[in-house]
Amino acid sequence: MLDISQLRRDLDGVVQRLEARKSPQPFLDVERFTSLEGERKRLQTRTEELQAKRNSLSKQIGQLKGKGEDTAPVMAEVAGIADELKASADRLEVIQFELSALLMGVPNLPHESVPVGADEGGNVEVRRWGTPRQFDFAVKDHVDLGAPLGLDFETGAALSGSRFTFLRGPIARLHRALAQFMLDVQTGEHGYTECYTPYIVNREILEGTGQLPKFKEDMFWVLRGGDEDQAEQYLISTSEISLTNTVRGQIVDAEQLPIKLTAHSPCFRSEAGSAGRDTRGMIRQHQFDKVEMVQIVQPEKSYEALEQMTAHAEAILQKLGLPYRVLSLCTGDMGFSASKTYDLEVWVPAQGAYREISSCSNCEAFQARRMQARFRNAQGKPELVHTLNGSGLAVGRALVAVLENYQEADGAIRVPEVLRPYMGGLDILRG
Template identity: 80%
Template sequence: MLDITLLRKDLDAVIGRLNTRKNPQAFLDVERYAALERERKGLQVRTEELQGKRNSLSKQIGMLKGKGEDASAVMAEVGGIADELKAGAERLDAIQQELATLLMTVPNLPHESVPVGNDESGNVEVRRWGTPRAFEFTPRDHVDLGATLGLDFETGAKLSGSRFTFMRGPVARLHRALAQFMLDVQTEEHGYTECYTPYIVNREVLEGTGQLPKFKEDMFWVLRGGDDEAAEQYLISTSEISLTNSVREQVLDVANLPIKLTAHSPCFRSEAGSAGRDTRGLIRQHQFDKVEMVQIVHPEKSYEALDEMVGHAEAILQKLELPYRVLALCTGDMGFSATKTFDLEVWVPAQGVYREISSCSNCEAFQSRRMQARFKNAQGKNELVHTLNGSGLAVGRTLVAVLENYQNADGSITVPTALRAYLGGLEVLRG
């Protein structure tokens, strides 16, 4: 959530910056916001006037009583003021709540260093690592390669519908090995604490990280059997949600910052609005696995932490020897809660393009303000932490990259050196 003082200080500047995001639109009902702000200011002025008048009248009552004179008329006037103050306080609470509701659908402001652009075409390449392999044969895609290794889209669709996958045998083992390898690197080399989180969360948790209320249609909702009134709960679309919210409504000890958390979890996304996109294979699924990284940091350290987190994601690709590039996302391609984002895109031979495999974002205080996650600063005052998140990595897309980049002419897959210990020393996967 944006700091409302930014809007009160320079509303036009905030709206102008917001409109550099994708499909410029009225993220905020400016007329309604302005009307509420006028009423709020008026109520606060009136409250101060009434409080001053009440204090003056209270002194007058004391003087009248001291002289033995009748103070009933003045007391009645004070009673009327008390009633007006109560009504004003109630209305002010309602205004503050409506202002907060308006702000819940407003995205984060892009950092001043973020390139301005309308869509992904405005992203800026920062660097590349590795050289795409020159094949002596026509490379096959992961769907064809995986068919003999246990990658079964037909059974997945039979069980759950389109964009679900069933894995068995070698490919299931490779998928597990990738997740375990990623967790080991992030915990043993990069200092993250491994976590296991719920896959179902409450509405307010999703509000905390920014998925709700704006992106409800992208979530899978949960209805609990036997309840007369089902609780509003959802399957997580990323473990960023549960990891970040683990510090909600807390005042953290500054000595414990940064907090670095990681988890391997399934992710559930309805992919609303993506009909027809990447329908073949594992690139865009309703259920997929991801190893997530989250950092909770001191505000002065968040951009240093962002660079570090990008490096932690890159380390996985480098150890797997997969060519990739790093992009700085433009204003029109960033997520709702992010103020700055770097994407990692891995080389996919069958498509002849780089595809996203990790996204690392600094959200600054946007999420912590919604969650009320704070720390006590050097002056002894509560201050909002900064939150960051990133994929370390998306397991399914890494599986795609390994299958396609390490394929052999006979359809077998050479196991990357970094993964062999996780597969009992196996060097080649065969169907």
């Protein structure tokens, strides 16, 4: 959530920065905000006037009592003021709620270093690593390569519908190996604490990280036992949600920062707005696995942490020997909660293209303000933390990249050297 005091100080400047996100719809209803703010100011001014008048009348009552004079008319006036103050307080509470609800749908402001652009065409390539392999045979895609190894879309669809996949045998083991390898690197080499989180969370948890209210249609909702009166619950779309919310409503000691957390979890996304995209294979699924990284840091260190986290994601691709590139996302392609994002895109030979496998974002204080997550600064005062998140990596897309980049002419898959200890020493997978 944006700092409302910033909007009060510089509404035009905030709107201008929001417009850089290039959405066809306005993010902020300026007219509604201005109207609510105007009423809030009038009520607060009137409240101060009434409080001052009540104090004056209270003194007058004391003086009248001292003189033995009738206080009833003045007391009646004080009672009327109390009624008006109560009505003003009730209305102010409603206004504050409406302002908060208005801001819940407003995205974060882009950092000044973010390139301005309308969509993914405005993203800027920062660097590349590795050289795509030159094949001397016709490459197959991961669907054809994976089928003999246990990649089963038909069973997945029969069990749950389209965009669900069933893995068995060698490919299931390779999928598990990738996740274990990623966790071991992030914990053993990069200092993250491994976590295991719930896969179902409450509504306010998703509001804290920014998935709600704006992206409700992209979430899977949970209804237990037909109880329609239960609290709203959702399947997580990323463990960023649960990891980041571990500091919800807390004031942590500065000595505890940075907090670095990682978790392997399934992720569930209905992706209501993505119909027709990547319908073949594992690139876009309703259920997929991801190893997530989260950092909670002091504000002045968050952009240093963003570069560090991006390097932690890159390290996985480098150890796997997978060519990739890093993009700085433009204003029109960034996520709702992010101030700045780097995407990592891995080379997918069958598509002859780089495809996203990780996003690393600095959300600054945007999520912390929604969660009321703070630390005590050097002056001992509570201050909002900055939160960051990144994929380290998306396991299913890593599986796709390994299958396609390590394929042989006969359809066998060479196992990357770093994964062999997790595969019982196997160096070749055959159907």
